Amino acid sequence: MIETKNLKKHFQIGRNQTLHAVDGISISIAENEILGLVGESGSGKSTFGKTLIGLHERTAGDAFFNGLPLPQKYTAKDHLRYSADIQMIFQDPYASLNPRMTVLDIIGEGLALKGIPRADIQEEVGFWLRRVGLHPDHMSRFPHEFSGGQRQRIGIARAMIIKPKFVVCDEPISALDVSVQAQVVNLLEDLKASLGLTLLFIAHDLSMVRYISDRMAVMYLGTLVESGPSDAVFFEPKHPYTRLLIQSNPEADPVLERTRPSAALTGEITSPINMGPGCRFADRCPEALSHCKSVTPEPRLIASDHLVACHLYDEA
Amino acid sequence: MGTHRLLEVSNLSVEFETYGGVVQAVRGVDFSVDAGEVLAIVGESGCGKSVTVQSIMGIIPMPPGKITGGSAKLKGSEILGLDAEAANQFRGKEIGMIFQDPMTSLNPTMTIGAQIAETLKVHRGLSTKQASEIASELLIRTRIPEAQKRLNQYPFEFSGGMLQRAMIAQSLACSPSLLIADEPTTALDVTIQAQILDLLKELQSRDGMAIILITHDLAVVARTAHNVCVMYAGQIVEQGSVDDIFYKSAHPYTLGLKLAMPSNVSQQNKKLEPIPGSPPDLFSPPSGCGYAARCPHAMRICHKENPPLFSDPSQPFHAARCWLQAPGAPKTQGLYQHNLIASHGQ
Ligand SMILES: Nc1ncnc2c1ncn2[C@@H]1O[C@H](COP(=O)(O)OP(=O)(O)OP(=O)(O)O)[C@@H](O)[C@H]1O
Ligand SMILES: Nc1ncnc2c1ncn2[C@@H]1O[C@H](COP(=O)(O)OP(=O)(O)OP(=O)(O)O)[C@@H](O)[C@H]1O
Ligand code: SF4
Ligand code: SF4
Ligand SMILES: [Mg+2]
Ligand SMILES: [Mg+2]
Numbered sequence: 200m201i202e203t204k205n206l207k208k209h210f211q212i213g214r215n216q217t218l219h220a221v222d223g224i225s226i227s228i229a230e231n232e233i234l235g236l237v238g239e240s241g242s243g244k245s246t247f248g249k250t251l252i253g254l255h256e257r258t259a260g261d262a263f264f265n266g267l268p269l270p271q272k273y274t275a276k277d278h279l280r281y282s283a284d285i286q287m288i289f290q291d292p293y294a295s296l297n298p299r300m301t302v303l304d305i306i307g308e309g310l311a312l313k314g315i316p317r318a319d320i321q322e323e324v325g326f327w328l329r330r331v332g333l334h335p336d337h338m339s340r341f342p343h344e345f346s347g348g349q350r351q352r353i354g355i356a357r358a359m360i361i362k363p364k365f366v367v368c369d370e371p372i373s374a375l376d377v378s379v380q381a382q383v384v385n386l387l388e389d390l391k392a393s394l395g396l397t398l399l400f401i402a403h404d405l406s407m408v409r410y411i412s413d414r415m416a417v418m419y420l421g422t423l424v425e426s427g428p429s430d431a432v433f434f435e436p437k438h439p440y441t442r443l444l445i446q447s448n449p450e451a452d453p454v455l456e457r458t459r460p461s462a463a464l465t466g467e468i469t470s471p472i473n474m475g476p477g478c479r480f481a482d483r484c485p486e487a488l489s490h491c492k493s494v495t496p497e498p499r500l501i502a503s504d505h506l507v508a509c510h511l512y513d514e515a
Numbered sequence: 516m517g518t519h520r521l522l523e524v525s526n527l528s529v530e531f532e533t534y535g536g537v538v539q540a541v542r543g544v545d546f547s548v549d550a551g552e553v554l555a556i557v558g559e560s561g562c563g564k565s566v567t568v569q570s571i572m573g574i575i576p577m578p579p580g581k582i583t584g585g586s587a588k589l590k591g592s593e594i595l596g597l598d599a600e601a602a603n604q605f606r607g608k609e610i611g612m613i614f615q616d617p618m619t620s621l622n623p624t625m626t627i628g629a630q631i632a633e634t635l636k637v638h639r640g641l642s643t644k645q646a647s648e649i650a651s652e653l654l655i656r657t658r659i660p661e662a663q664k665r666l667n668q669y670p671f672e673f674s675g676g677m678l679q680r681a682m683i684a685q686s687l688a689c690s691p692s693l694l695i696a697d698e699p700t701t702a703l704d705v706t707i708q709a710q711i712l713d714l715l716k717e718l719q720s721r722d723g724m725a726i727i728l729i730t731h732d733l734a735v736v737a738r739t740a741h742n743v744c745v746m747y748a749g750q751i752v753e754q755g756s757v758d759d760i761f762y763k764s765a766h767p768y769t770l771g772l773k774l775a776m777p778s779n780v781s782q783q784n785k786k787l788e789p790i791p792g793s794p795p796d797l798f799s800p801p802s803g804c805g806y807a808a809r810c811p812h813a814m815r816i817c818h819k820e821n822p823p824l825f826s827d828p829s830q831p832f833h834a835a836r837c838w839l840q841a842p843g844a845p846k847t848q849g850l851y852q853h854n855l856i857a858s859h860g861q
Contacts, residue, residue: 212672216664240676240704241660290675290702293616332560332793336535344533347615347698348560348731370675373701374615376559376731381775381787403704404732410777410784433779447705449734451776453757456738461713470661 200230200397201251201365206260208243208250212472219471220246222421223260225498228365231391233398235412235429237405237444241471242418244401245290248367251399252287253278264365282309286358290369290401292350296342302328302353303338309361327356330386332379347374355383359390365397373402384411405448409433414504417441420471420479423498427505437507439484478510486511519550520591521693521725522571527585527595529563529570532578536798540566542749543585548693551723553716555736555757557772558746559794564729565615567746568695570595572612573602589693608638611686615697615729617678620685621670627654628666631685638689653684658710675702683711690722697729712739733776737761745769748795748805751824755833765835767810804838812839 208221221243228234236244249255251262253273262269264285270277289295296305304311306327307320315323325335331352342350351374358366368387372380384407390396402408408415409429416426417438425438436442449456469482478484481491488510498508529541541563548554556564569575571587571594587595589605606612614620622630631653632646641649647666654662657680670678679702686694694715700708716739718724730736736743736757743760745753745768753766764770771790778785792809795801804810807817816838825841826834838844 210672212664212668238704240680240702240707241674245674291616291618294618334793334796336796339534344531346561346565352560370702374560374698374731376557377733377772378775378790379560380731381777381789384787385789403702403708405705406777406779409779410787443706444704447709449705449709449738450779451733451737451761451773453737453761456734459738461709470664472661472664 200232200265201228201399202226202263203251204261204263206247206250206262207258208246208255209258216472219421219474221250222471222474224418224421224423225260226416226423226426228397228399230397231395232414233387233391233400233412235408235415236399236401236418237403237408237415238418238424239420239440240403243421243471244418245369247418248287248369248399248401252285252367253281254287279312282363283313283361284364285366286361286363287367288354288358288369288371290373292347292354292374293342295354296350298342301339301341305342305353306338306357306360308357313361323360324356327360331356332382348376348379351375352379352383362394364395365399367399367401369401370403371400372407373404380407387411405433405445417444420469420474422479423506423508424480425505425507427502431502431505437501437505437512438480438509439486439511440480478508519723521548521550521552521589522727523547523586523588524567524571525586527567527570527587528583529566529575530581530583532581538797539800540749540797541570542800544746544749544751546744546751546754548725548727550692550725551719552742553719553726553728553740555728555730555740555743556746557730557733557736557743558752559748559768560731561794562746563749564746565697568612568697568727568729572606572610572695573597574606607634607691608689609691610693610695611689611691613679613682613686613694613696613699617675617682618670620682621678623670626667626669627673627681631666631681631688634685634688649688650684653688654681656687656714657681657684658707659684676704676707679703680707680711687718691724693725693727694718695727695729698731699728700730700732700735708735709738715739733761733772745772748800749797750805750836752806752837753835754824755830759830759833763833765833765840766806766837767812767839768806769835771809804836806837814838 204225206224210218210220212218224247238244250257256272303324306324310320324338328335328337333352355371372383412429415429415432417424419440425441436445469479476495477492478496481487491510496508496510498506499512501507501512525545527541527544531538531540544567558564570582586593628650631650635641635646635649651662651666659665659680719726740757743757744751747768753769775789790809795805803818804821807813822836822838824834824836
């Protein structure tokens with residue numbers, strides 16, 4: 200349903216400086232599938248999501264929705280046309296909600312654009328507020344009157360109310376307590392089953408990503424280092440970065456956490472500004488080989504549907 | 516450690532005047548923090564965690580907000596209701612704050628470096644040059660790569676997690692004796708999160724900095740906290756050491772939270788179990804226990820009277836606001852079994 204080929208988004212910062220935020224991502228998400236996207240903070244996950252829905256112009260590469268190419272640069276008309284099918288839940292809930300609009304107008308905006316009568320919108324918004332664990336009375340309030348997690352749920356209701364086909368969820372549950380998280384995740388699964396929804400689920404909570412996703416992809420400095428079925432990536436990670444990530448996943452068990460060694464500080468984090476060739480993880484990789492710094496590893500299929508970009512898996 | 520009382524909050528109550536009525540966001544909260552202590556506050560979304568710490572910092576918008584009662588003493592002196600100038604004295608300097616929403620404390624029109632340097636100039640009287648040197652050191656300590664270049668960038672050029680780290684750097688600029696961190700690591704991947712938590716722990720053990728850590732991530736609590744307060748509907752419903760809360764939960768809400776987490780077991784995708792129902796309306800909180808409508812153990816008294824915090828005399832530090840913990844109450848098999856389930860994986 201969604202496919203990208205070698206998608207790139209570079210930012211020009213200052214004179215002669217290029218920041219390779221997303222640097223050649225090829226990915227496909229099947230209809231009715233949840234793809235979890237994890238990775239280092241600053242590795243380009245939000246930028247990838249925003250580029251997919253047309254908030255950033257693509258620097259290079261292609262993107263397809265249901266087999267049809269998406270525009271490289273969206274016009275106002277394109278935004279209107281695709282917003283019925285493609286939505287995004289933003290990482291920063293406050294910045295993405297208009298402070299001067301009531302919750303009713305924010306969540307109901309998509310329906311109003313379709314010309315649905317106000318009374319019906321009100322009813323529908325009330326229904327959705329309840330589905331995300333808020334009260335219909337909250338409708339007349341403004342965003343600043345809500346807690347962080349309540350705002351996040353307003354963003355979820357806004358994206359889902361128009362029954363889109365594909366949603367980019369950027370950290371959609373990070374501000375919720377675990378019980379409300381469970382409620383929202385169950386809601387997403389219900390929508391997946393009842394509406395055939397397809398999701399790109401960006402999050403840092405590895406246990407939750409494993410739980411909800413069919414497949415999981417791992418980003419590091421603008422590139423995809425590993426992707427495959429969620430259980431394979433979580434329980435048998437192959438790329439050294441993925442292994443480091445999974446090993447660092449803390450658990451809700453104080454005794455266990457007290458015995459966990461402190462974070463391994465290996466090497467400087469590589470900068471995405473003006474990058475050269477070679478593996479981007481080479482400066483920190485405990486298993487680096489002699490040619491890792493000069494030759495870029497290509498993604499390689501190591502098991503059915505399991506891709507890894509690392510020289511350790513090169514054919515001998 | 517553990518003897519020097521840094522902050523003492525008692526009976527704090529906060530309301531908001533809204534279009535629909537008065538929201539009783541915080542209803543009589545007591546807790547204290549010692550030097551070198553990490554106190555975690557967890558609880559339901561919307562239960563009043565941010566409002567509690569924002570009241571202590573004196574940054575609740577008034578009106579519509581109103582502190583209707585209670586006190587907060589920092590090193591023995593009252594800090595609630597200070598005038599703007601007096602509040603500015605301790606804010607940023609004695610108490611550093613990491614906000615849940617980075618953009619409430621970062622100015623979108625100023626570079627990151629200028630903002631951190633500004634804090635240093637105001638509170639520590641440093642020169643521009645000294646301030647920018649320290650700002651760059653702080654970014655390096657919070658693991659932002661290419662700190663020099665990043666100092667000259669604006670907030671919109673940072674990723675969510677980089678903004679969070681910039682804010683952590685800013686809050687640590689004046690070496691505060693208390694750091695209030697409201698969801699400080701939600702946008703960080705687990706490896707950088709571990710490094711940041713280690714940095715905070717180092718400041719806590721080396722310099723005796725105290726930390727109030729608000730988070731939904733129970734794994735972060737397990738890794739970092741000494742003590743924990745669990746909040747529900749504007750009140751503290753359970754408090755104790757981190758081991759008390761995780762292994763001997765005494766309040767049904769705390770147990771409900773633990774049981775709602777996904778388990779890391781391959782192939783076994785049991786449907787997640789949220790706590791049924793929704794929290795009470797804070798416009799007119801119930802007169803009985805705020806959790807009664809959702810509690811599997813609710814008894815007749817629960818609907819009538821709000822329980823006080825009960826504790827076992829042999830362990831006075833571990834307390835729960837639940838009638839099940841009243842002296843002489845029947846000890847339920849249910850709670851005990853849930854604790855077993857919750858601590859041995861599901
Ligand atoms: N508008 C912009 N202008 C310049 N640089 C940007 C812009 N937006 C993002 N970047 C840069 O692109 C890189 C990727 O950022 P992005 O927000 O996509 O990361 P992320 O993976 O979502 O991280 P996080 O997990 O911390 O949210 C970062 O180095 C960031 O500084
Ligand atoms: N300015 C305001 N006006 C009216 N109500 C408010 C205002 N600020 C907060 N509230 C209400 O006060 C209650 C407590 O909010 P608070 O932000 O403290 O929650 P929280 O525990 O931090 O939740 P979260 O985990 O979702 O961030 C919420 O029900 C919220 O709707
Ligand atoms: S390619 Fe080399 S440096 Fe990169 S992850 Fe693999 S072994 Fe490590
Ligand atoms: S007081 Fe009653 S209703 Fe409240 S948590 Fe305890 S048992 Fe449940
Ligand atoms: Mg992001
Ligand atoms: Mg909050």
